[in-house]
Every structure is written in structure tokens, then in C-alpha cells.
Amino acid sequence: MCPLDESGEWTIVPALYSTAVGAGKLQGRQGDQYNLAMLAQQRIALIGAGNMAEAILAGLLHGGQLTPTQFIASDIVQARRADFARTYAVTTTSHNREAAEGAQVILLAVEPQVLDEVLTDIAPVVGPSQLVLSVAAGYPIARLTRHLSGTRRIVRAMPNTPSTIREGATALAYEATLSEGDAATARAFFEPIGKVVVVAERLMDVVTGLSGSGPAYVFVMIEALADGGVKMGLPRETAQILSAQTVAGAARLVLESHEHPGVLKGRVASPGGTTIAGLHELERGRLRGTLISAVEAAARRSVELGMQT
Numbered sequence: 167m168c169p170l171d172e173s174g175e176w177t178i179v180p181a182l183y184s185t186a187v188g189a190g191k192l193q194g195r196q197g198d199q200y201n202l203a204m205l206a207q208q209r210i211a212l213i214g215a216g217n218m219a220e221a222i223l224a225g226l227l228h229g230g231q232l233t234p235t236q237f238i239a240s241d242i243v244q245a246r247r248a249d250f251a252r253t254y255a256v257t258t259t260s261h262n263r264e265a266a267e268g269a270q271v272i273l274l275a276v277e278p279q280v281l282d283e284v285l286t287d288i289a290p291v292v293g294p295s296q297l298v299l300s301v302a303a304g305y306p307i308a309r310l311t312r313h314l315s316g317t318r319r320i321v322r323a324m325p326n327t328p329s330t331i332r333e334g335a336t337a338l339a340y341e342a343t344l345s346e347g348d349a350a351t352a353r354a355f356f357e358p359i360g361k362v363v364v365v366a367e368r369l370m371d372v373v374t375g376l377s378g379s380g381p382a383y384v385f386v387m388i389e390a391l392a393d394g395g396v397k398m399g400l401p402r403e404t405a406q407i408l409s410a411q412t413v414a415g416a417a418r419l420v421l422e423s424h425e426h427p428g429v430l431k432g433r434v435a436s437p438g439g440t441t442i443a444g445l446h447e448l449e450r451g452r453l454r455g456t457l458i459s460a461v462e463a464a465a466r467r468s469v470e471l472g473m474q475t
């Protein structure tokens with residue numbers, strides 16, 4: 167599955183860039199079109215046909231490189247199976263084991279509370295020829311491994327809600343023994359729905375506190391910015407468009423320029439001007455300290471919740 171060059175080295179084309187990540191070493195490369203081609207002949211099982219499975223399926227089918235006949239989706243809810251069959255023309259089943267059997271890639275996309283039961287059911291048909299990807303929040307790799315003794319090819323992923331419009335942020339975690347080919351396949355799964363980073367698994371709670379919960383923080387910021395516009399006389403709808411597009415545009419500028427956001431902020435704030443007056447108010451209101459505390463509190467809560475399950 168993983169492409170080898172003449173020297174036997176694993177290669178990926180185009181290798182757009184590498185990402186230095188939490189574990190302190192280089193892991194993973196971008197190049198989704200190529201990676202998607204790697205998935206082209208594979209049978210892919212989606213266990214749980216909910217919102218996240220749908221986002222991923224839609225993303226994978228979007229470019230036209232993968233076909234609906236490669237997919238089988240299982241769900242206990244008939245209406246969800248019918249939705250998937252009608253909207254995406256994929257095969258569906260109410261039996262998770264039937265979906266998992268013979269699939270080269272298995273996506274676990276049920277709620278964490280039911281995952282123990284689902285894993286017990288599918289474990290007999292999961293072996294070393296299969297790669298397992300789990301998006302179940304707070305469900306560690308060690309627990310997946312305990313259930314799925316047939317394979318160590320396991321990746322834990324933490325996507326977020328903007329994945330449903332292909333603007334997600336997903337963190338992947340896996341053991342050091344995972345092959346580069348499997349890591350590339352995992353990236354290929356999530357790159358169509360947004361940005362992908364790789365982190366050490368111990369940082370998944372921080373990811374939950376930042377990009378997992380983060381959309382809610384940003385919704386509050388968008389609402390508050392719009393409120394400011396309304397307070398100063400703009401119609402609500404106009405204020406909301408300006409507010410949301412300002413957040414989206416500023417975020418894209420950070421991602422595309424690769425500049426430190428402080429540098430970009432400095433460019434907007436001219437001496438004695440309007441922006442520095444506004445920034446001063448943000449400092450008075452401790453916006454930065456509050457956002458740091460929000461990420462910290464959510465990450466700590468994620469750790470607590472993980473200990474309860």
C-alpha cells in the first residue's frame with residue numbers, strides 16, 4: 167500500500183510540507199490527492215452513520231476519486247441507513263460486524279458510550295490486514311487495543327464540528343509502531359474535511375479543549391462582535407455577516423501567510439488609530455487571559471471525563 171521509490175524509501179508526492187508536532191518530531195505530510203488515490207481500491211466500513219461519519223464520507227467522495235461502491239455503513243437507526251443510501255448511494259447494514267468484515271479500513275464513529283459493546287461485536291472479524299480509525303472522543307488507543315487484539319493498526323482522531331463543511335481541524339494520534347503508509351491513509355481520511363495535525367496521544371485532551379470546544383468560543387466571539395456593531399447602529403444581519411467573515415478571513419490569513427498572529431495584529435494597528443483603541447479594551451477585558459483559561463478549563467474537564475468512563 168505504501169509507495170516505495172527505487173531506494174526502498176517510502177515516498178509521497180507531492181510532499182507539500184511537513185509538520186512539526188507536539189511529540190517534538192516530524193510526523194506526517196500533506197498531499198491529500200495522492201493519499202486519496204491510495205484509498206481508491208479499498209473497501210471502507212463506517213461503523214455508526216451519524217454526523218461525523220457523514221462529514222467524512224461526503225469529504226472522501228467530494229473529489230470523485232473514491233466511489234460509493236467502496237463504502238459500507240452500519241447504524242442501528244434505519245432512518246440514518248436510508249439517508250446514507252439515498253444521499254451517497256453507499257451500501258448499508260444494521261450489522262456492524264457485517265460492515266467490518268473484509269473492510270481494509272474501518273472507521274469507528276459511534277458514541278463513546280456504546281463503543282465497548284460495538285468493539286466486542288466486531289473484534290472477531292478484525293485482523294492485521296485492517297486499519298482502524300476511531301473518532302470516539304475520550305476513548306484511548308490502549309482501550310481500543312484491548313478490545314481489538316487482532317490488530318495494532320489503530321489511529322485515534324479528534325475532528326471538530328466545522329468538519330461538516332470541510333473546514334474542520336483534526337488531530338491524529340497513534341503508536342510509534344504505526345507504518346508511514348497507515349499514517350498517510352489516516353491523513354487521507356481527514357484531509358478532505360479540513361486541516362490535519364498529528365499529536366502525541368497524551369495531548370488529545372488539550373486538542374479537545376482547543377479545537378474540539380473552540381468553535382463554541384468563536385461563536386461567542388462572532389456574536390459579541392456583531393452585538394458591538396448593532397450597538398453602534400448596524401442592522402443585525404449586516405453586523406453578523408461582517409463579524410463572521412472578519413473572523414473567517416483573519417483565520418485564513420493566519421493559515422495562508424504562516425505569519426505569527428501578533429505580527430498580523432501589529433499591521434492592522436496603526437499608531438494612534440482605531441484598532442489600537444479597540445485592542446486596549448480587549449486587554450482591559452482580559453480577552454487573551456480568558457481564552458487561555460477557557461482552553462485550560464476544557465482540557466482539564468476532558469481529563470476528568472476520561473477518568474469517569
Ligand SMILES: NC(=O)c1ccc[n+]([C@@H]2O[C@H](COP(=O)([O-])OP(=O)(O)OC[C@H]3O[C@@H](n4cnc5c(N)ncnc54)[C@H](OP(=O)(O)O)[C@@H]3O)[C@@H](O)[C@H]2O)c1
Pocket residue numbers: 213214215216217218219240241242243246262274275276277278280284301302303324325326327
Ligand atoms: N460531531 C462532532 O463534531 C464530533 C467531533 C469529534 C468527535 N466526534 C465523535 O464522533 C462519534 C460520532 O459522533 P456524531 O456526532 O457523529 O454522533 P451521532 O450523529 O449520534 O452518530 C452516531 C450514530 O451511531 C449510531 N449508533 C449508536 N449505537 C450504535 C451501535 N451499537 N451500532 C451502530 N450504530 C450505533 C447512533 O444511533 P443513535 O442516535 O440511536 O444513538 C447514531 O446514528 C462520537 O464518538 C463522537 O465522540 C464527533
